[in-house]
Amino acid sequence: MDDRNSVKNNIAAAIAFCIFLAVVPLFLIFLPDKDFSGAEKRVLSQRPELSLGSALDGSFESDVEKYIQDQIPLRNAFVGIGSYFDRLIGKNGADGIISGKDGYLFNTPVVFNKDSLDINLSLLNNFSDNVKTDNYIMIVPSAGYMLEDKLPAVHETYRDKEILDYISDSVLGKYAFVDITDALSRSSETNQIFYRTDHHWTSAGAYAAYREFAGHAGYDALSEDMFVKEYIDGFHGTTYSKSALWFKKPDRMELWTYPESDITVKITDIGSEKTTTSDSLFFKDGLEKYDMYPVYLDGNHSLTEITNDSVKDGTLLIIKDSYANTLATLLADSFHRVLMVDLRYYRTESVSGLIEEYGVDKLLVLYGIDNIINDTNLIWLK
Amino acid sequence: MKKTACLLLAAMFLFLFFGCGKGGADSADATASDAPLTARDIADRIFAGVKFDDTLTAAPESSAMSVYRLTGYTGDCAYFVSTMATPEEIAVFKTDENHDVAKLKDAAQNRIELQIDNYSSYAPKEVPKLENAVIYTGEDVVVVCVSADNKTADSLIKGLF
Structure with a gap:
């Protein structure tokens, strides 16, 4: 019985993870890109264009990474959580700002x-x-x-x-x-x-x-x-x-x-x-x-x-x-x-x-x- | 299967040749002449071939040394700066006895980082130009270009050497 519950839990976790992996790219594809973050006061990376040159020299891959980081849904929340967590573990000032x-x-x-x-x-x-x-x-x-x-x-x-x-x-x-x-x-x-x-x-x-x-x-x-x-x-x-x-x-x-x-x-x-x-x-x-x-x-x-x-x-x-x-x-x-x-x-x-x-x-x-x-x-x- | 594999390999070789052919006319110009390009030659070609949002003007060499914090620099350099509120610029530094490529590259990176810090506060929409700035290091030269089209600048600069 315990084994069955454990298997069910594992399957549920795997399904949830797969749904997450499937849904996030859909958001990136279908939601309009934001060009500027008013909270962070900076320009956000836009969808990169694929070309043979950019694929061969690796710039497309790094541009995609920057794009996902900047356009992921709930970005502000994730960034904020990361910042509060850093302060919790003693990294106050690591980003150039000391919380007083x-x-x-x-x-x-x-x-x-x-x-x-x-x-x-x-x-x-x-x-x-x-x-x-x-x-x-x-x-x-x-x-x-x-x-x-x-x-x-x-x-x-x-x-x-x-x-x-x-x-x-x-x-x-x-x-x-x-x-x-x-x-x-x-x-x-x-x-x-x-x-x-x-x-x-x-x-x-x-x-x-x-x-x-x-x-x-x-x-x-x-x-x-x-x-x-x-x-x-x-x-x-x-x-x-x-x-x-x-x-x-x-x-x-x-x-x-x-x-x-x-x-x-x-x-x-x-x-x-x-x-x-x-x-x-x-x-x-x-x-x-x-x-x-x-x-x-x-x-x-x-x-x-x-x-x-x-x-x-x-x-x-x-x-x-x-x-x-x-x-x-x-x-x-x-x-x-x-x-x-x-x-x-x-x-x-x-x-x-x-x-x-x-x-x-x-x-x-x-x-x-x-x-x-x-x-x-x-x-x-x- | 073997024929398909051979065709695919042949196609890959063709693509490799296309990649080596980048730089077009500028590359041909550079190889056609035996004389090395001066810093001003390099800056002029970048200025002519790359899109800038701002108006750039040639500044004295002493300005470049001051801005890039190159104390005691005596090499051949050229510096084009923006006249308005953008970080766009072209800077070309050839090595001298006290400043090798590594030192010049450090100075360039420090300059870009400082500019990113400054522009983040008062003109954040200009920051992407700096984040994608071209810093090219050659055998005896470092080239910096901050423009509205850094990808073209990168290709053009690489094609000059």
Whole structure:
């Protein structure tokens, strides 16, 4: 009797397995392919084309493997299960994301590649010799460094202080180094300064930097209660997408508006005929997309020009990465004109020419700590 | 049965010959001339024969050294970069006394990995071009091509050598 039950069970298991093997390919054949994963924020592999060449050189087989991995039904669920399982067995950070306390997801520490950093700092220092502006540099430390109490007990060391000190020494005499770590630390006592599910700072974090920069650049920083805040819920950012920890709670974004400002935003993309203008610093169309962060100044573009007719003077040019998108929405309330140049998109035009054309008096270099080391686009700075 | 097997073997040999014939006109051009191609020659041929979504422009050799982090490199190189927001580019590096093929290939792979990391954040739809980027290593040359048609680029580049 037991033997019969055992045989029946084995047969049932074999049948179930065969059904699984038969059904999954049917799903792959008949269900429409997805081209993009909004959760993971990446393009998914499409059905490969068979050719004699691709069959002979093996690329067809590897393309099929990638296709199945990307298009298998319930992919997000499988990826998420794998990610949670990895953390359960102690592989927290293996995928580049450390799962911390209170729902925080941190990028693992940046590697201090001194050769790469030296190249970038040399390019910046050389550029400073060609312009007649007051020059500042602000480097945003990583969330894991600033929020050490949110990290798990065991984690890699964040070398942010060492890197920031090195940068400060290397630009001495060329740029005023704006150290925002103390300001961020003080703000973190009462505010959330970094998103839990994204590597960027929040509006509160950017505001701490805005106030600190005021002390260097000589403008009067607006107090926090002068801003009208709009709250946007449901933001899942870069670290969420990379981690696949799908049950992490979303963040709240804040849009800070100073009612007295009279703002015009003009966005230009080099190589494109299109110019976008707006009377708002916030592009709410972006809130419907897979990436909500471009609500701040429509994300990254070659050149973004913000003019505030309620402020009489002061022209600031920011050479930047995406951290500036939030900060610039605050700086725009204290300068007549703020120009943002993203060298990932501004390669063929002259930044020194732009400085001369607009009569820029203050230059701010603003990067996250990983990009100031690893970005290779500073070679376009001229 | 034996006749069928012979016919099948003959057909297989024919297919093998077709495979060796890949590269077409470019391959014939390369073999027709005895002079080795310069880095700029190679880059020009790739630029002419491969589809790019972006506008590429020739950049100074110093830019290539900086971008690929090749300190002290003195070899023959050529570098075409995109002018807009895509990762498309062509980079050709010939070996010098301090940079052999292995070192140049490492630099190329590091560059592509870094670009994948960067573009994953701010332009994820460009990442497939990088994931399928061509990094060709020859006897004394490394060629990198990120384009809208990396398969054609791969065939074309292999046909040049």
